[in-house]
Amino acid sequence: MGSFFKDCGCARPTRCPHPYTIRFRNGLGKQVEEGGFGTQDDAIDRLTQIYAEKKRTAPSVAEARRELGQKSVAEYAKQWLPRQRRMTAYSTGEHVNSSINVHIIPRLGSRKLISVTPIVVERFLDELEADGVGRGNQVNILRTLKAILRDAYDKGAMADDPVKGVQEPEYVRERVVIPNLAYLKQALAVAKDDLALEIVMMAGCGLRNGEARAVNINNLVAEDVYRVHEQIHSNTHRPAKLKHRKVGEFREVPLPRSVREAIERHEAKHGATREGYLLRGPSGYYTEPMERRRVRALFEKLPVVDGMGMYGFRHYFASNALGSGIPITDVAEWMGHKSIEETYRTYRHLMPGSITKAARVLDAGLWDAAEAAVKPVRGWLREPADTFMPGVS
Secondary structure, rough: OOEEOOOOOOOOOOOOOEEEEEEEOOOOEEEEEEEEEEOOOHHHHHHHHHHHHHOOOOOOHHHHHHHHHEEEHHHHHHHHHHHHHOOOOOOHHHHHHHHHHHHHHHHHHEEEEEHOHHHHHHHHHHHHHHHHOHHHHHHHHHHHHHHHHHHHHHHHOOOOOOOOOOOOOOEEEEEEEOOHHHHHHHHHHHHHHHHHHHHHHHHOOOOOHHHOOOOHHHEEEEEEEEEOEEEOOOOOOOOOHHHHHHOOOEEEEEEOOHHHHHHHHHHHHHOOOOOOOOOOOOOOOOHHHHHHHHHHHHHHHHOOOOOOOOOOHHHHHHHHHHHOOOOHHHHHHOOOOOOOHHHHHHHHHOOOOOHHHHHHHHHHHHHHHHHHHHHHHHHHOOOOOOOOOOOOO
């Protein structure tokens, strides 16, 4: 069936830490070696798999699969990426490229596919954690790695699923810090005109940073409606589609009168580009690096609040809307969340009294109804809670 050995030259090779190598003949009769097996059992298991594969697979197919398994993770990732036609250059593609080039290849790139096991993937996650990579980023990196390895597994590069049983890191959402109205007014008072308008768009319309940087006079489609259809992408510094949306899709958000007036004042003072953009820089667009410099200067002038950042002004929009009784379904749509669950997870603490409030409202409605109802019904409304209610079983 084959043999296994160590060629390290150690006096006691069975107890040294060096890996085992296996030697066998492939389906075409050619002698082949594979290395990287940590124990004798691993080497024997691999020889057994090869033998079983030879028995049930055509020699040419088995050899092609073994050759694929000898490719490194880096080699296979570079072949895998161009085949992902559903990725967009401005969003998913950028993140996947970053996951591969910044995290996966430096840590796993030289490993042969055949040597990747669930334990190897678990150790990879441990390294990400040790290097301070955030949990949310870890999830995205692992999903990319899983997609690559599962594709190789489906093509026969490995006999066993290399990510079987590997669980995603638990993503712990950071505490949401929301400025109050006084803080918002103070920020607008000390911010320069461009940054002040971005803050207004985030706090008044719920826009993300990139969407606010793309504020456009042509997006005022009604007196009280602003249409959001693009963002200035943080990597390309160019207009791009919205997050969680396809190219060409848009959402419409409420346009408060104060926000519309701020837009009109900025246009009157600074003008707009031919395409209608109000915030611009040397490259033609107001980009994240430009914003970052202004933000640093802004928060140096404001009271220190732990965890406060630009995204807090978008949180202010949600707080203002939910606190004013606007349904969370509408807030989720206006903020462009992928699902209402995201809105609820982030802002549920803003509705601590919702059950109590609902009880008061329902109680008032029941007492009003009781005054106009027949006496028996009025009677059960005034009975203790554990009294039988007609029609209720």
